[in-house]
Amino acid sequence: MLSAIAHSGNWRRQLALATADGAGRAGKREGACGVPRDDWYKKDVVLQWEGLPLSFVVAQDLFSSHAVDAGSRLLLKSLASVRFAERGHALDFGCGWGVLGLAWKARLPGWDVRLVDRDALAVEFSGWNAERLGLAARGGISWSVGLGPGESPPDGFDLILWNVPGKAGEAVLKLLAGDVADALGRNGLAALVIVNPLAAAVRAAYMGRTNLHLERDERFADHTILHIRKRSGTEFVATRLGPFDKGVFDREPKAFDMPSGSYTLVPVVGLPEYESLGFDTVLLLSALDALTEHPEAVMIVGCGQGHLAVGAHLLYGVTKFTLVDRDLLALEATKRALAAVGVGEGTLQCLASSEIGMGEPDAPRVDTAIVRLVDQLPPAVMRTLVQDLEHRARKGGLTVVVGGGSTSVSRWLALVSRRTGWNARSRLKRRGASAATLSVRGQAGTS
Structure with a gap:
């Protein structure tokens, strides 16, 4: 855990x-x-x-x-x-x-x-x-x-x-x-x-x-x-298992289907997509499936129940993941979802954070980043996220698949259009959701 x-x-x-x-x-x-x-x-x-x-x-x-x-x-x-x-x-x-x-x-x-x-x-x-x-x-x-x-x-x-x-x-x-x-x-x-x-x-x-x-x-x-x-006469006995390991947040196991295969996971209470995939996840997975290059090391920002990580594994056999989420429950759920399809903890880096923090000198290299944007993300936070991805791209370039509400994705595209080194390759839209695929060169930044 x-x-x-x-x-x-x-x-x-x-x-x-x-x-x-x-x-x-x-x-x-x-x-x-x-x-x-x-x-x-x-x-x-x-x-x-x-x-x-x-x-x-x-x-x-x-x-x-x-x-x-x-x-x-x-x-x-x-x-x-x-x-x-x-x-x-x-x-x-x-x-x-x-x-x-x-x-x-x-x-x-x-x-x-x-x-x-x-x-x-x-x-x-x-x-x-x-x-x-x-x-x-x-x-x-x-x-x-x-x-x-x-x-x-x-x-x-x-x-x-x-x-x-x-x-x-x-x-x-x-x-x-x-x-x-x-x-x-x-x-x-x-x-x-x-x-x-x-x-x-x-x-x-x-x-x-x-x-x-x-x-x-x-x-x-x-x-x-x-x-x-x-009561004062009660002896204290330390609890060894945390609530996640005891199943406090667990829902009933649920089977999910995607073009690359089927999988079963145990969804958790408090996170969306416990019965079906949202439009933004479907579009992110579609954009990921359409990549011409083969991802080997993937970073996921906004893990949710683990559908994106499992999708990357089923599509390309990815086993090296950097998982980033503010919510510790999402990280735990994603780790368990990956374990269910055979991805062990030894190839995962998990970061409970409100930012990526790619300033870390020893951060492992990734070639693809999947970013789920939340609605009404503060502009300063989005800008910092872009800068962190640019820093990550210095280790050899980066493919970025960004998704969420159409308005949020449009804000992202407008922001990176004013910066050097970004190339928007494709965009998908469906019922108010959107996903865009971009590439970032090693010396990206402000113009």
């Missing part, structure tokens, strides 16, 4: 996003390996809590990008009357841009706080906020990409903060709720905020467990607050 990616030194080389090179926002902010954070920046938001004015940077693509959400405010307020020791271990599970965990660290600086999210962009902004608030310099704080609570302290967590995601689905939330309870140490507290329609399902996940005690169950206009306490 792709391990959770932790903040530790040059952690981009551990398949992670790097931390910023200072606090505040002056000029172009980049991570330690050149990830331009301002590409994603939207605004600053302020939280007043326990007399602490805390300012956070937020990204357009992250949850609650306009202000601190009402659920997080309620959850923090619910903790004001609970007594805690001056030191302990806390987890902000599904941290987003870090409001819960960082507010807790600011209030109780003696605590060790871990922030975890499956979205690498969220983790990047959590790290940026930790530095801007001066919390990273104090130590005792880390941020990492993960699907579950991850590795617990030796005696478990004393506090787990969880703003339960409303789109995960009841079945997934029930199983994740169990993982949260298991990660608590003796007398540890899980403090949850849940949208009211899902409260009953999450509450049910804890009922009947004799080692847990429901201390608080309070319903508000839109949210419910739950405080679940691990």
Whole structure:
């Protein structure tokens, strides 16, 4: 399993996003390996809590990008009357841009706080906020990409903060709720905020467990607050398997057909194309099939369920892949899909990232890049993506197959038309989707 990616030194080389090179926002902010954070920046938001004015940077693509959400405010307020020791271990599970965990660290600086999210962009902004608030310099704080609570302290967590995601689905939330309870140490507290329609399902996940005690169950206009306490007589037992390996996100196996062959994969909850291929994927695969050259080493940006990677393998026998996606779940799903058709982990490089980051000097060479564009990708992010591909092309040229909504592909083509070294070879369109095939010479760049 792709391990959770932790903040530790040059952690981009551990398949992670790097931390910023200072606090505040002056000029172009980049991570330690050149990830331009301002590409994603939207605004600053302020939280007043326990007399602490805390300012956070937020990204357009992250949850609650306009202000601190009402659920997080309620959850923090619910903790004001609970007594805690001056030191302990806390987890902000599904941290987003870090409001819960960082507010807790600011209030109780003696605590060790871990922030975890499956979205690498969220983790990047959590790290940026930790530095801007001066919390990273104090130590005792880390941020990492993960699907579950991850590795617990030796005696478990004393506090787990969880703003339960409303789109995960009841079945997934029930199983994740169990993982949260298991990660608590003796007398540890899980403090949850849940949208009211899902409260009953999450509450049910804890009922009947004799080692847990429901201390608080309070319903508000839109949210419910739950405080679940691990009984002090309960021995902590570390969980070895993560949620992906336990099948928390799994749907029923599904067979898919394409002209190059048939395959079966286990789709996951939370990613599209679990029943059929979208128009953009069909067009990307058609463009890939029409290539005159034979790809041997392929990079995929935007992996999804793994259809593009499996298609490249079935079409050309490709076994060398560089997989790039913000979502760790997409990377895990794609790795499993490739394993099902005989591609082992030894020939894969996986990067949980909001950017490609091709500035890495030891990045493996690829000859073909398949890029799935998301709708409304910020112009600065698209420009950085183009520049990263140009850097990659310096190792011998590159074929780029780019797809997505027709508007996004048109923006891409307009951008590269103003740069040297790019040659648009063909374009396909169907029902609002599009795919274009381009080549990039080794000295591509601005004109």
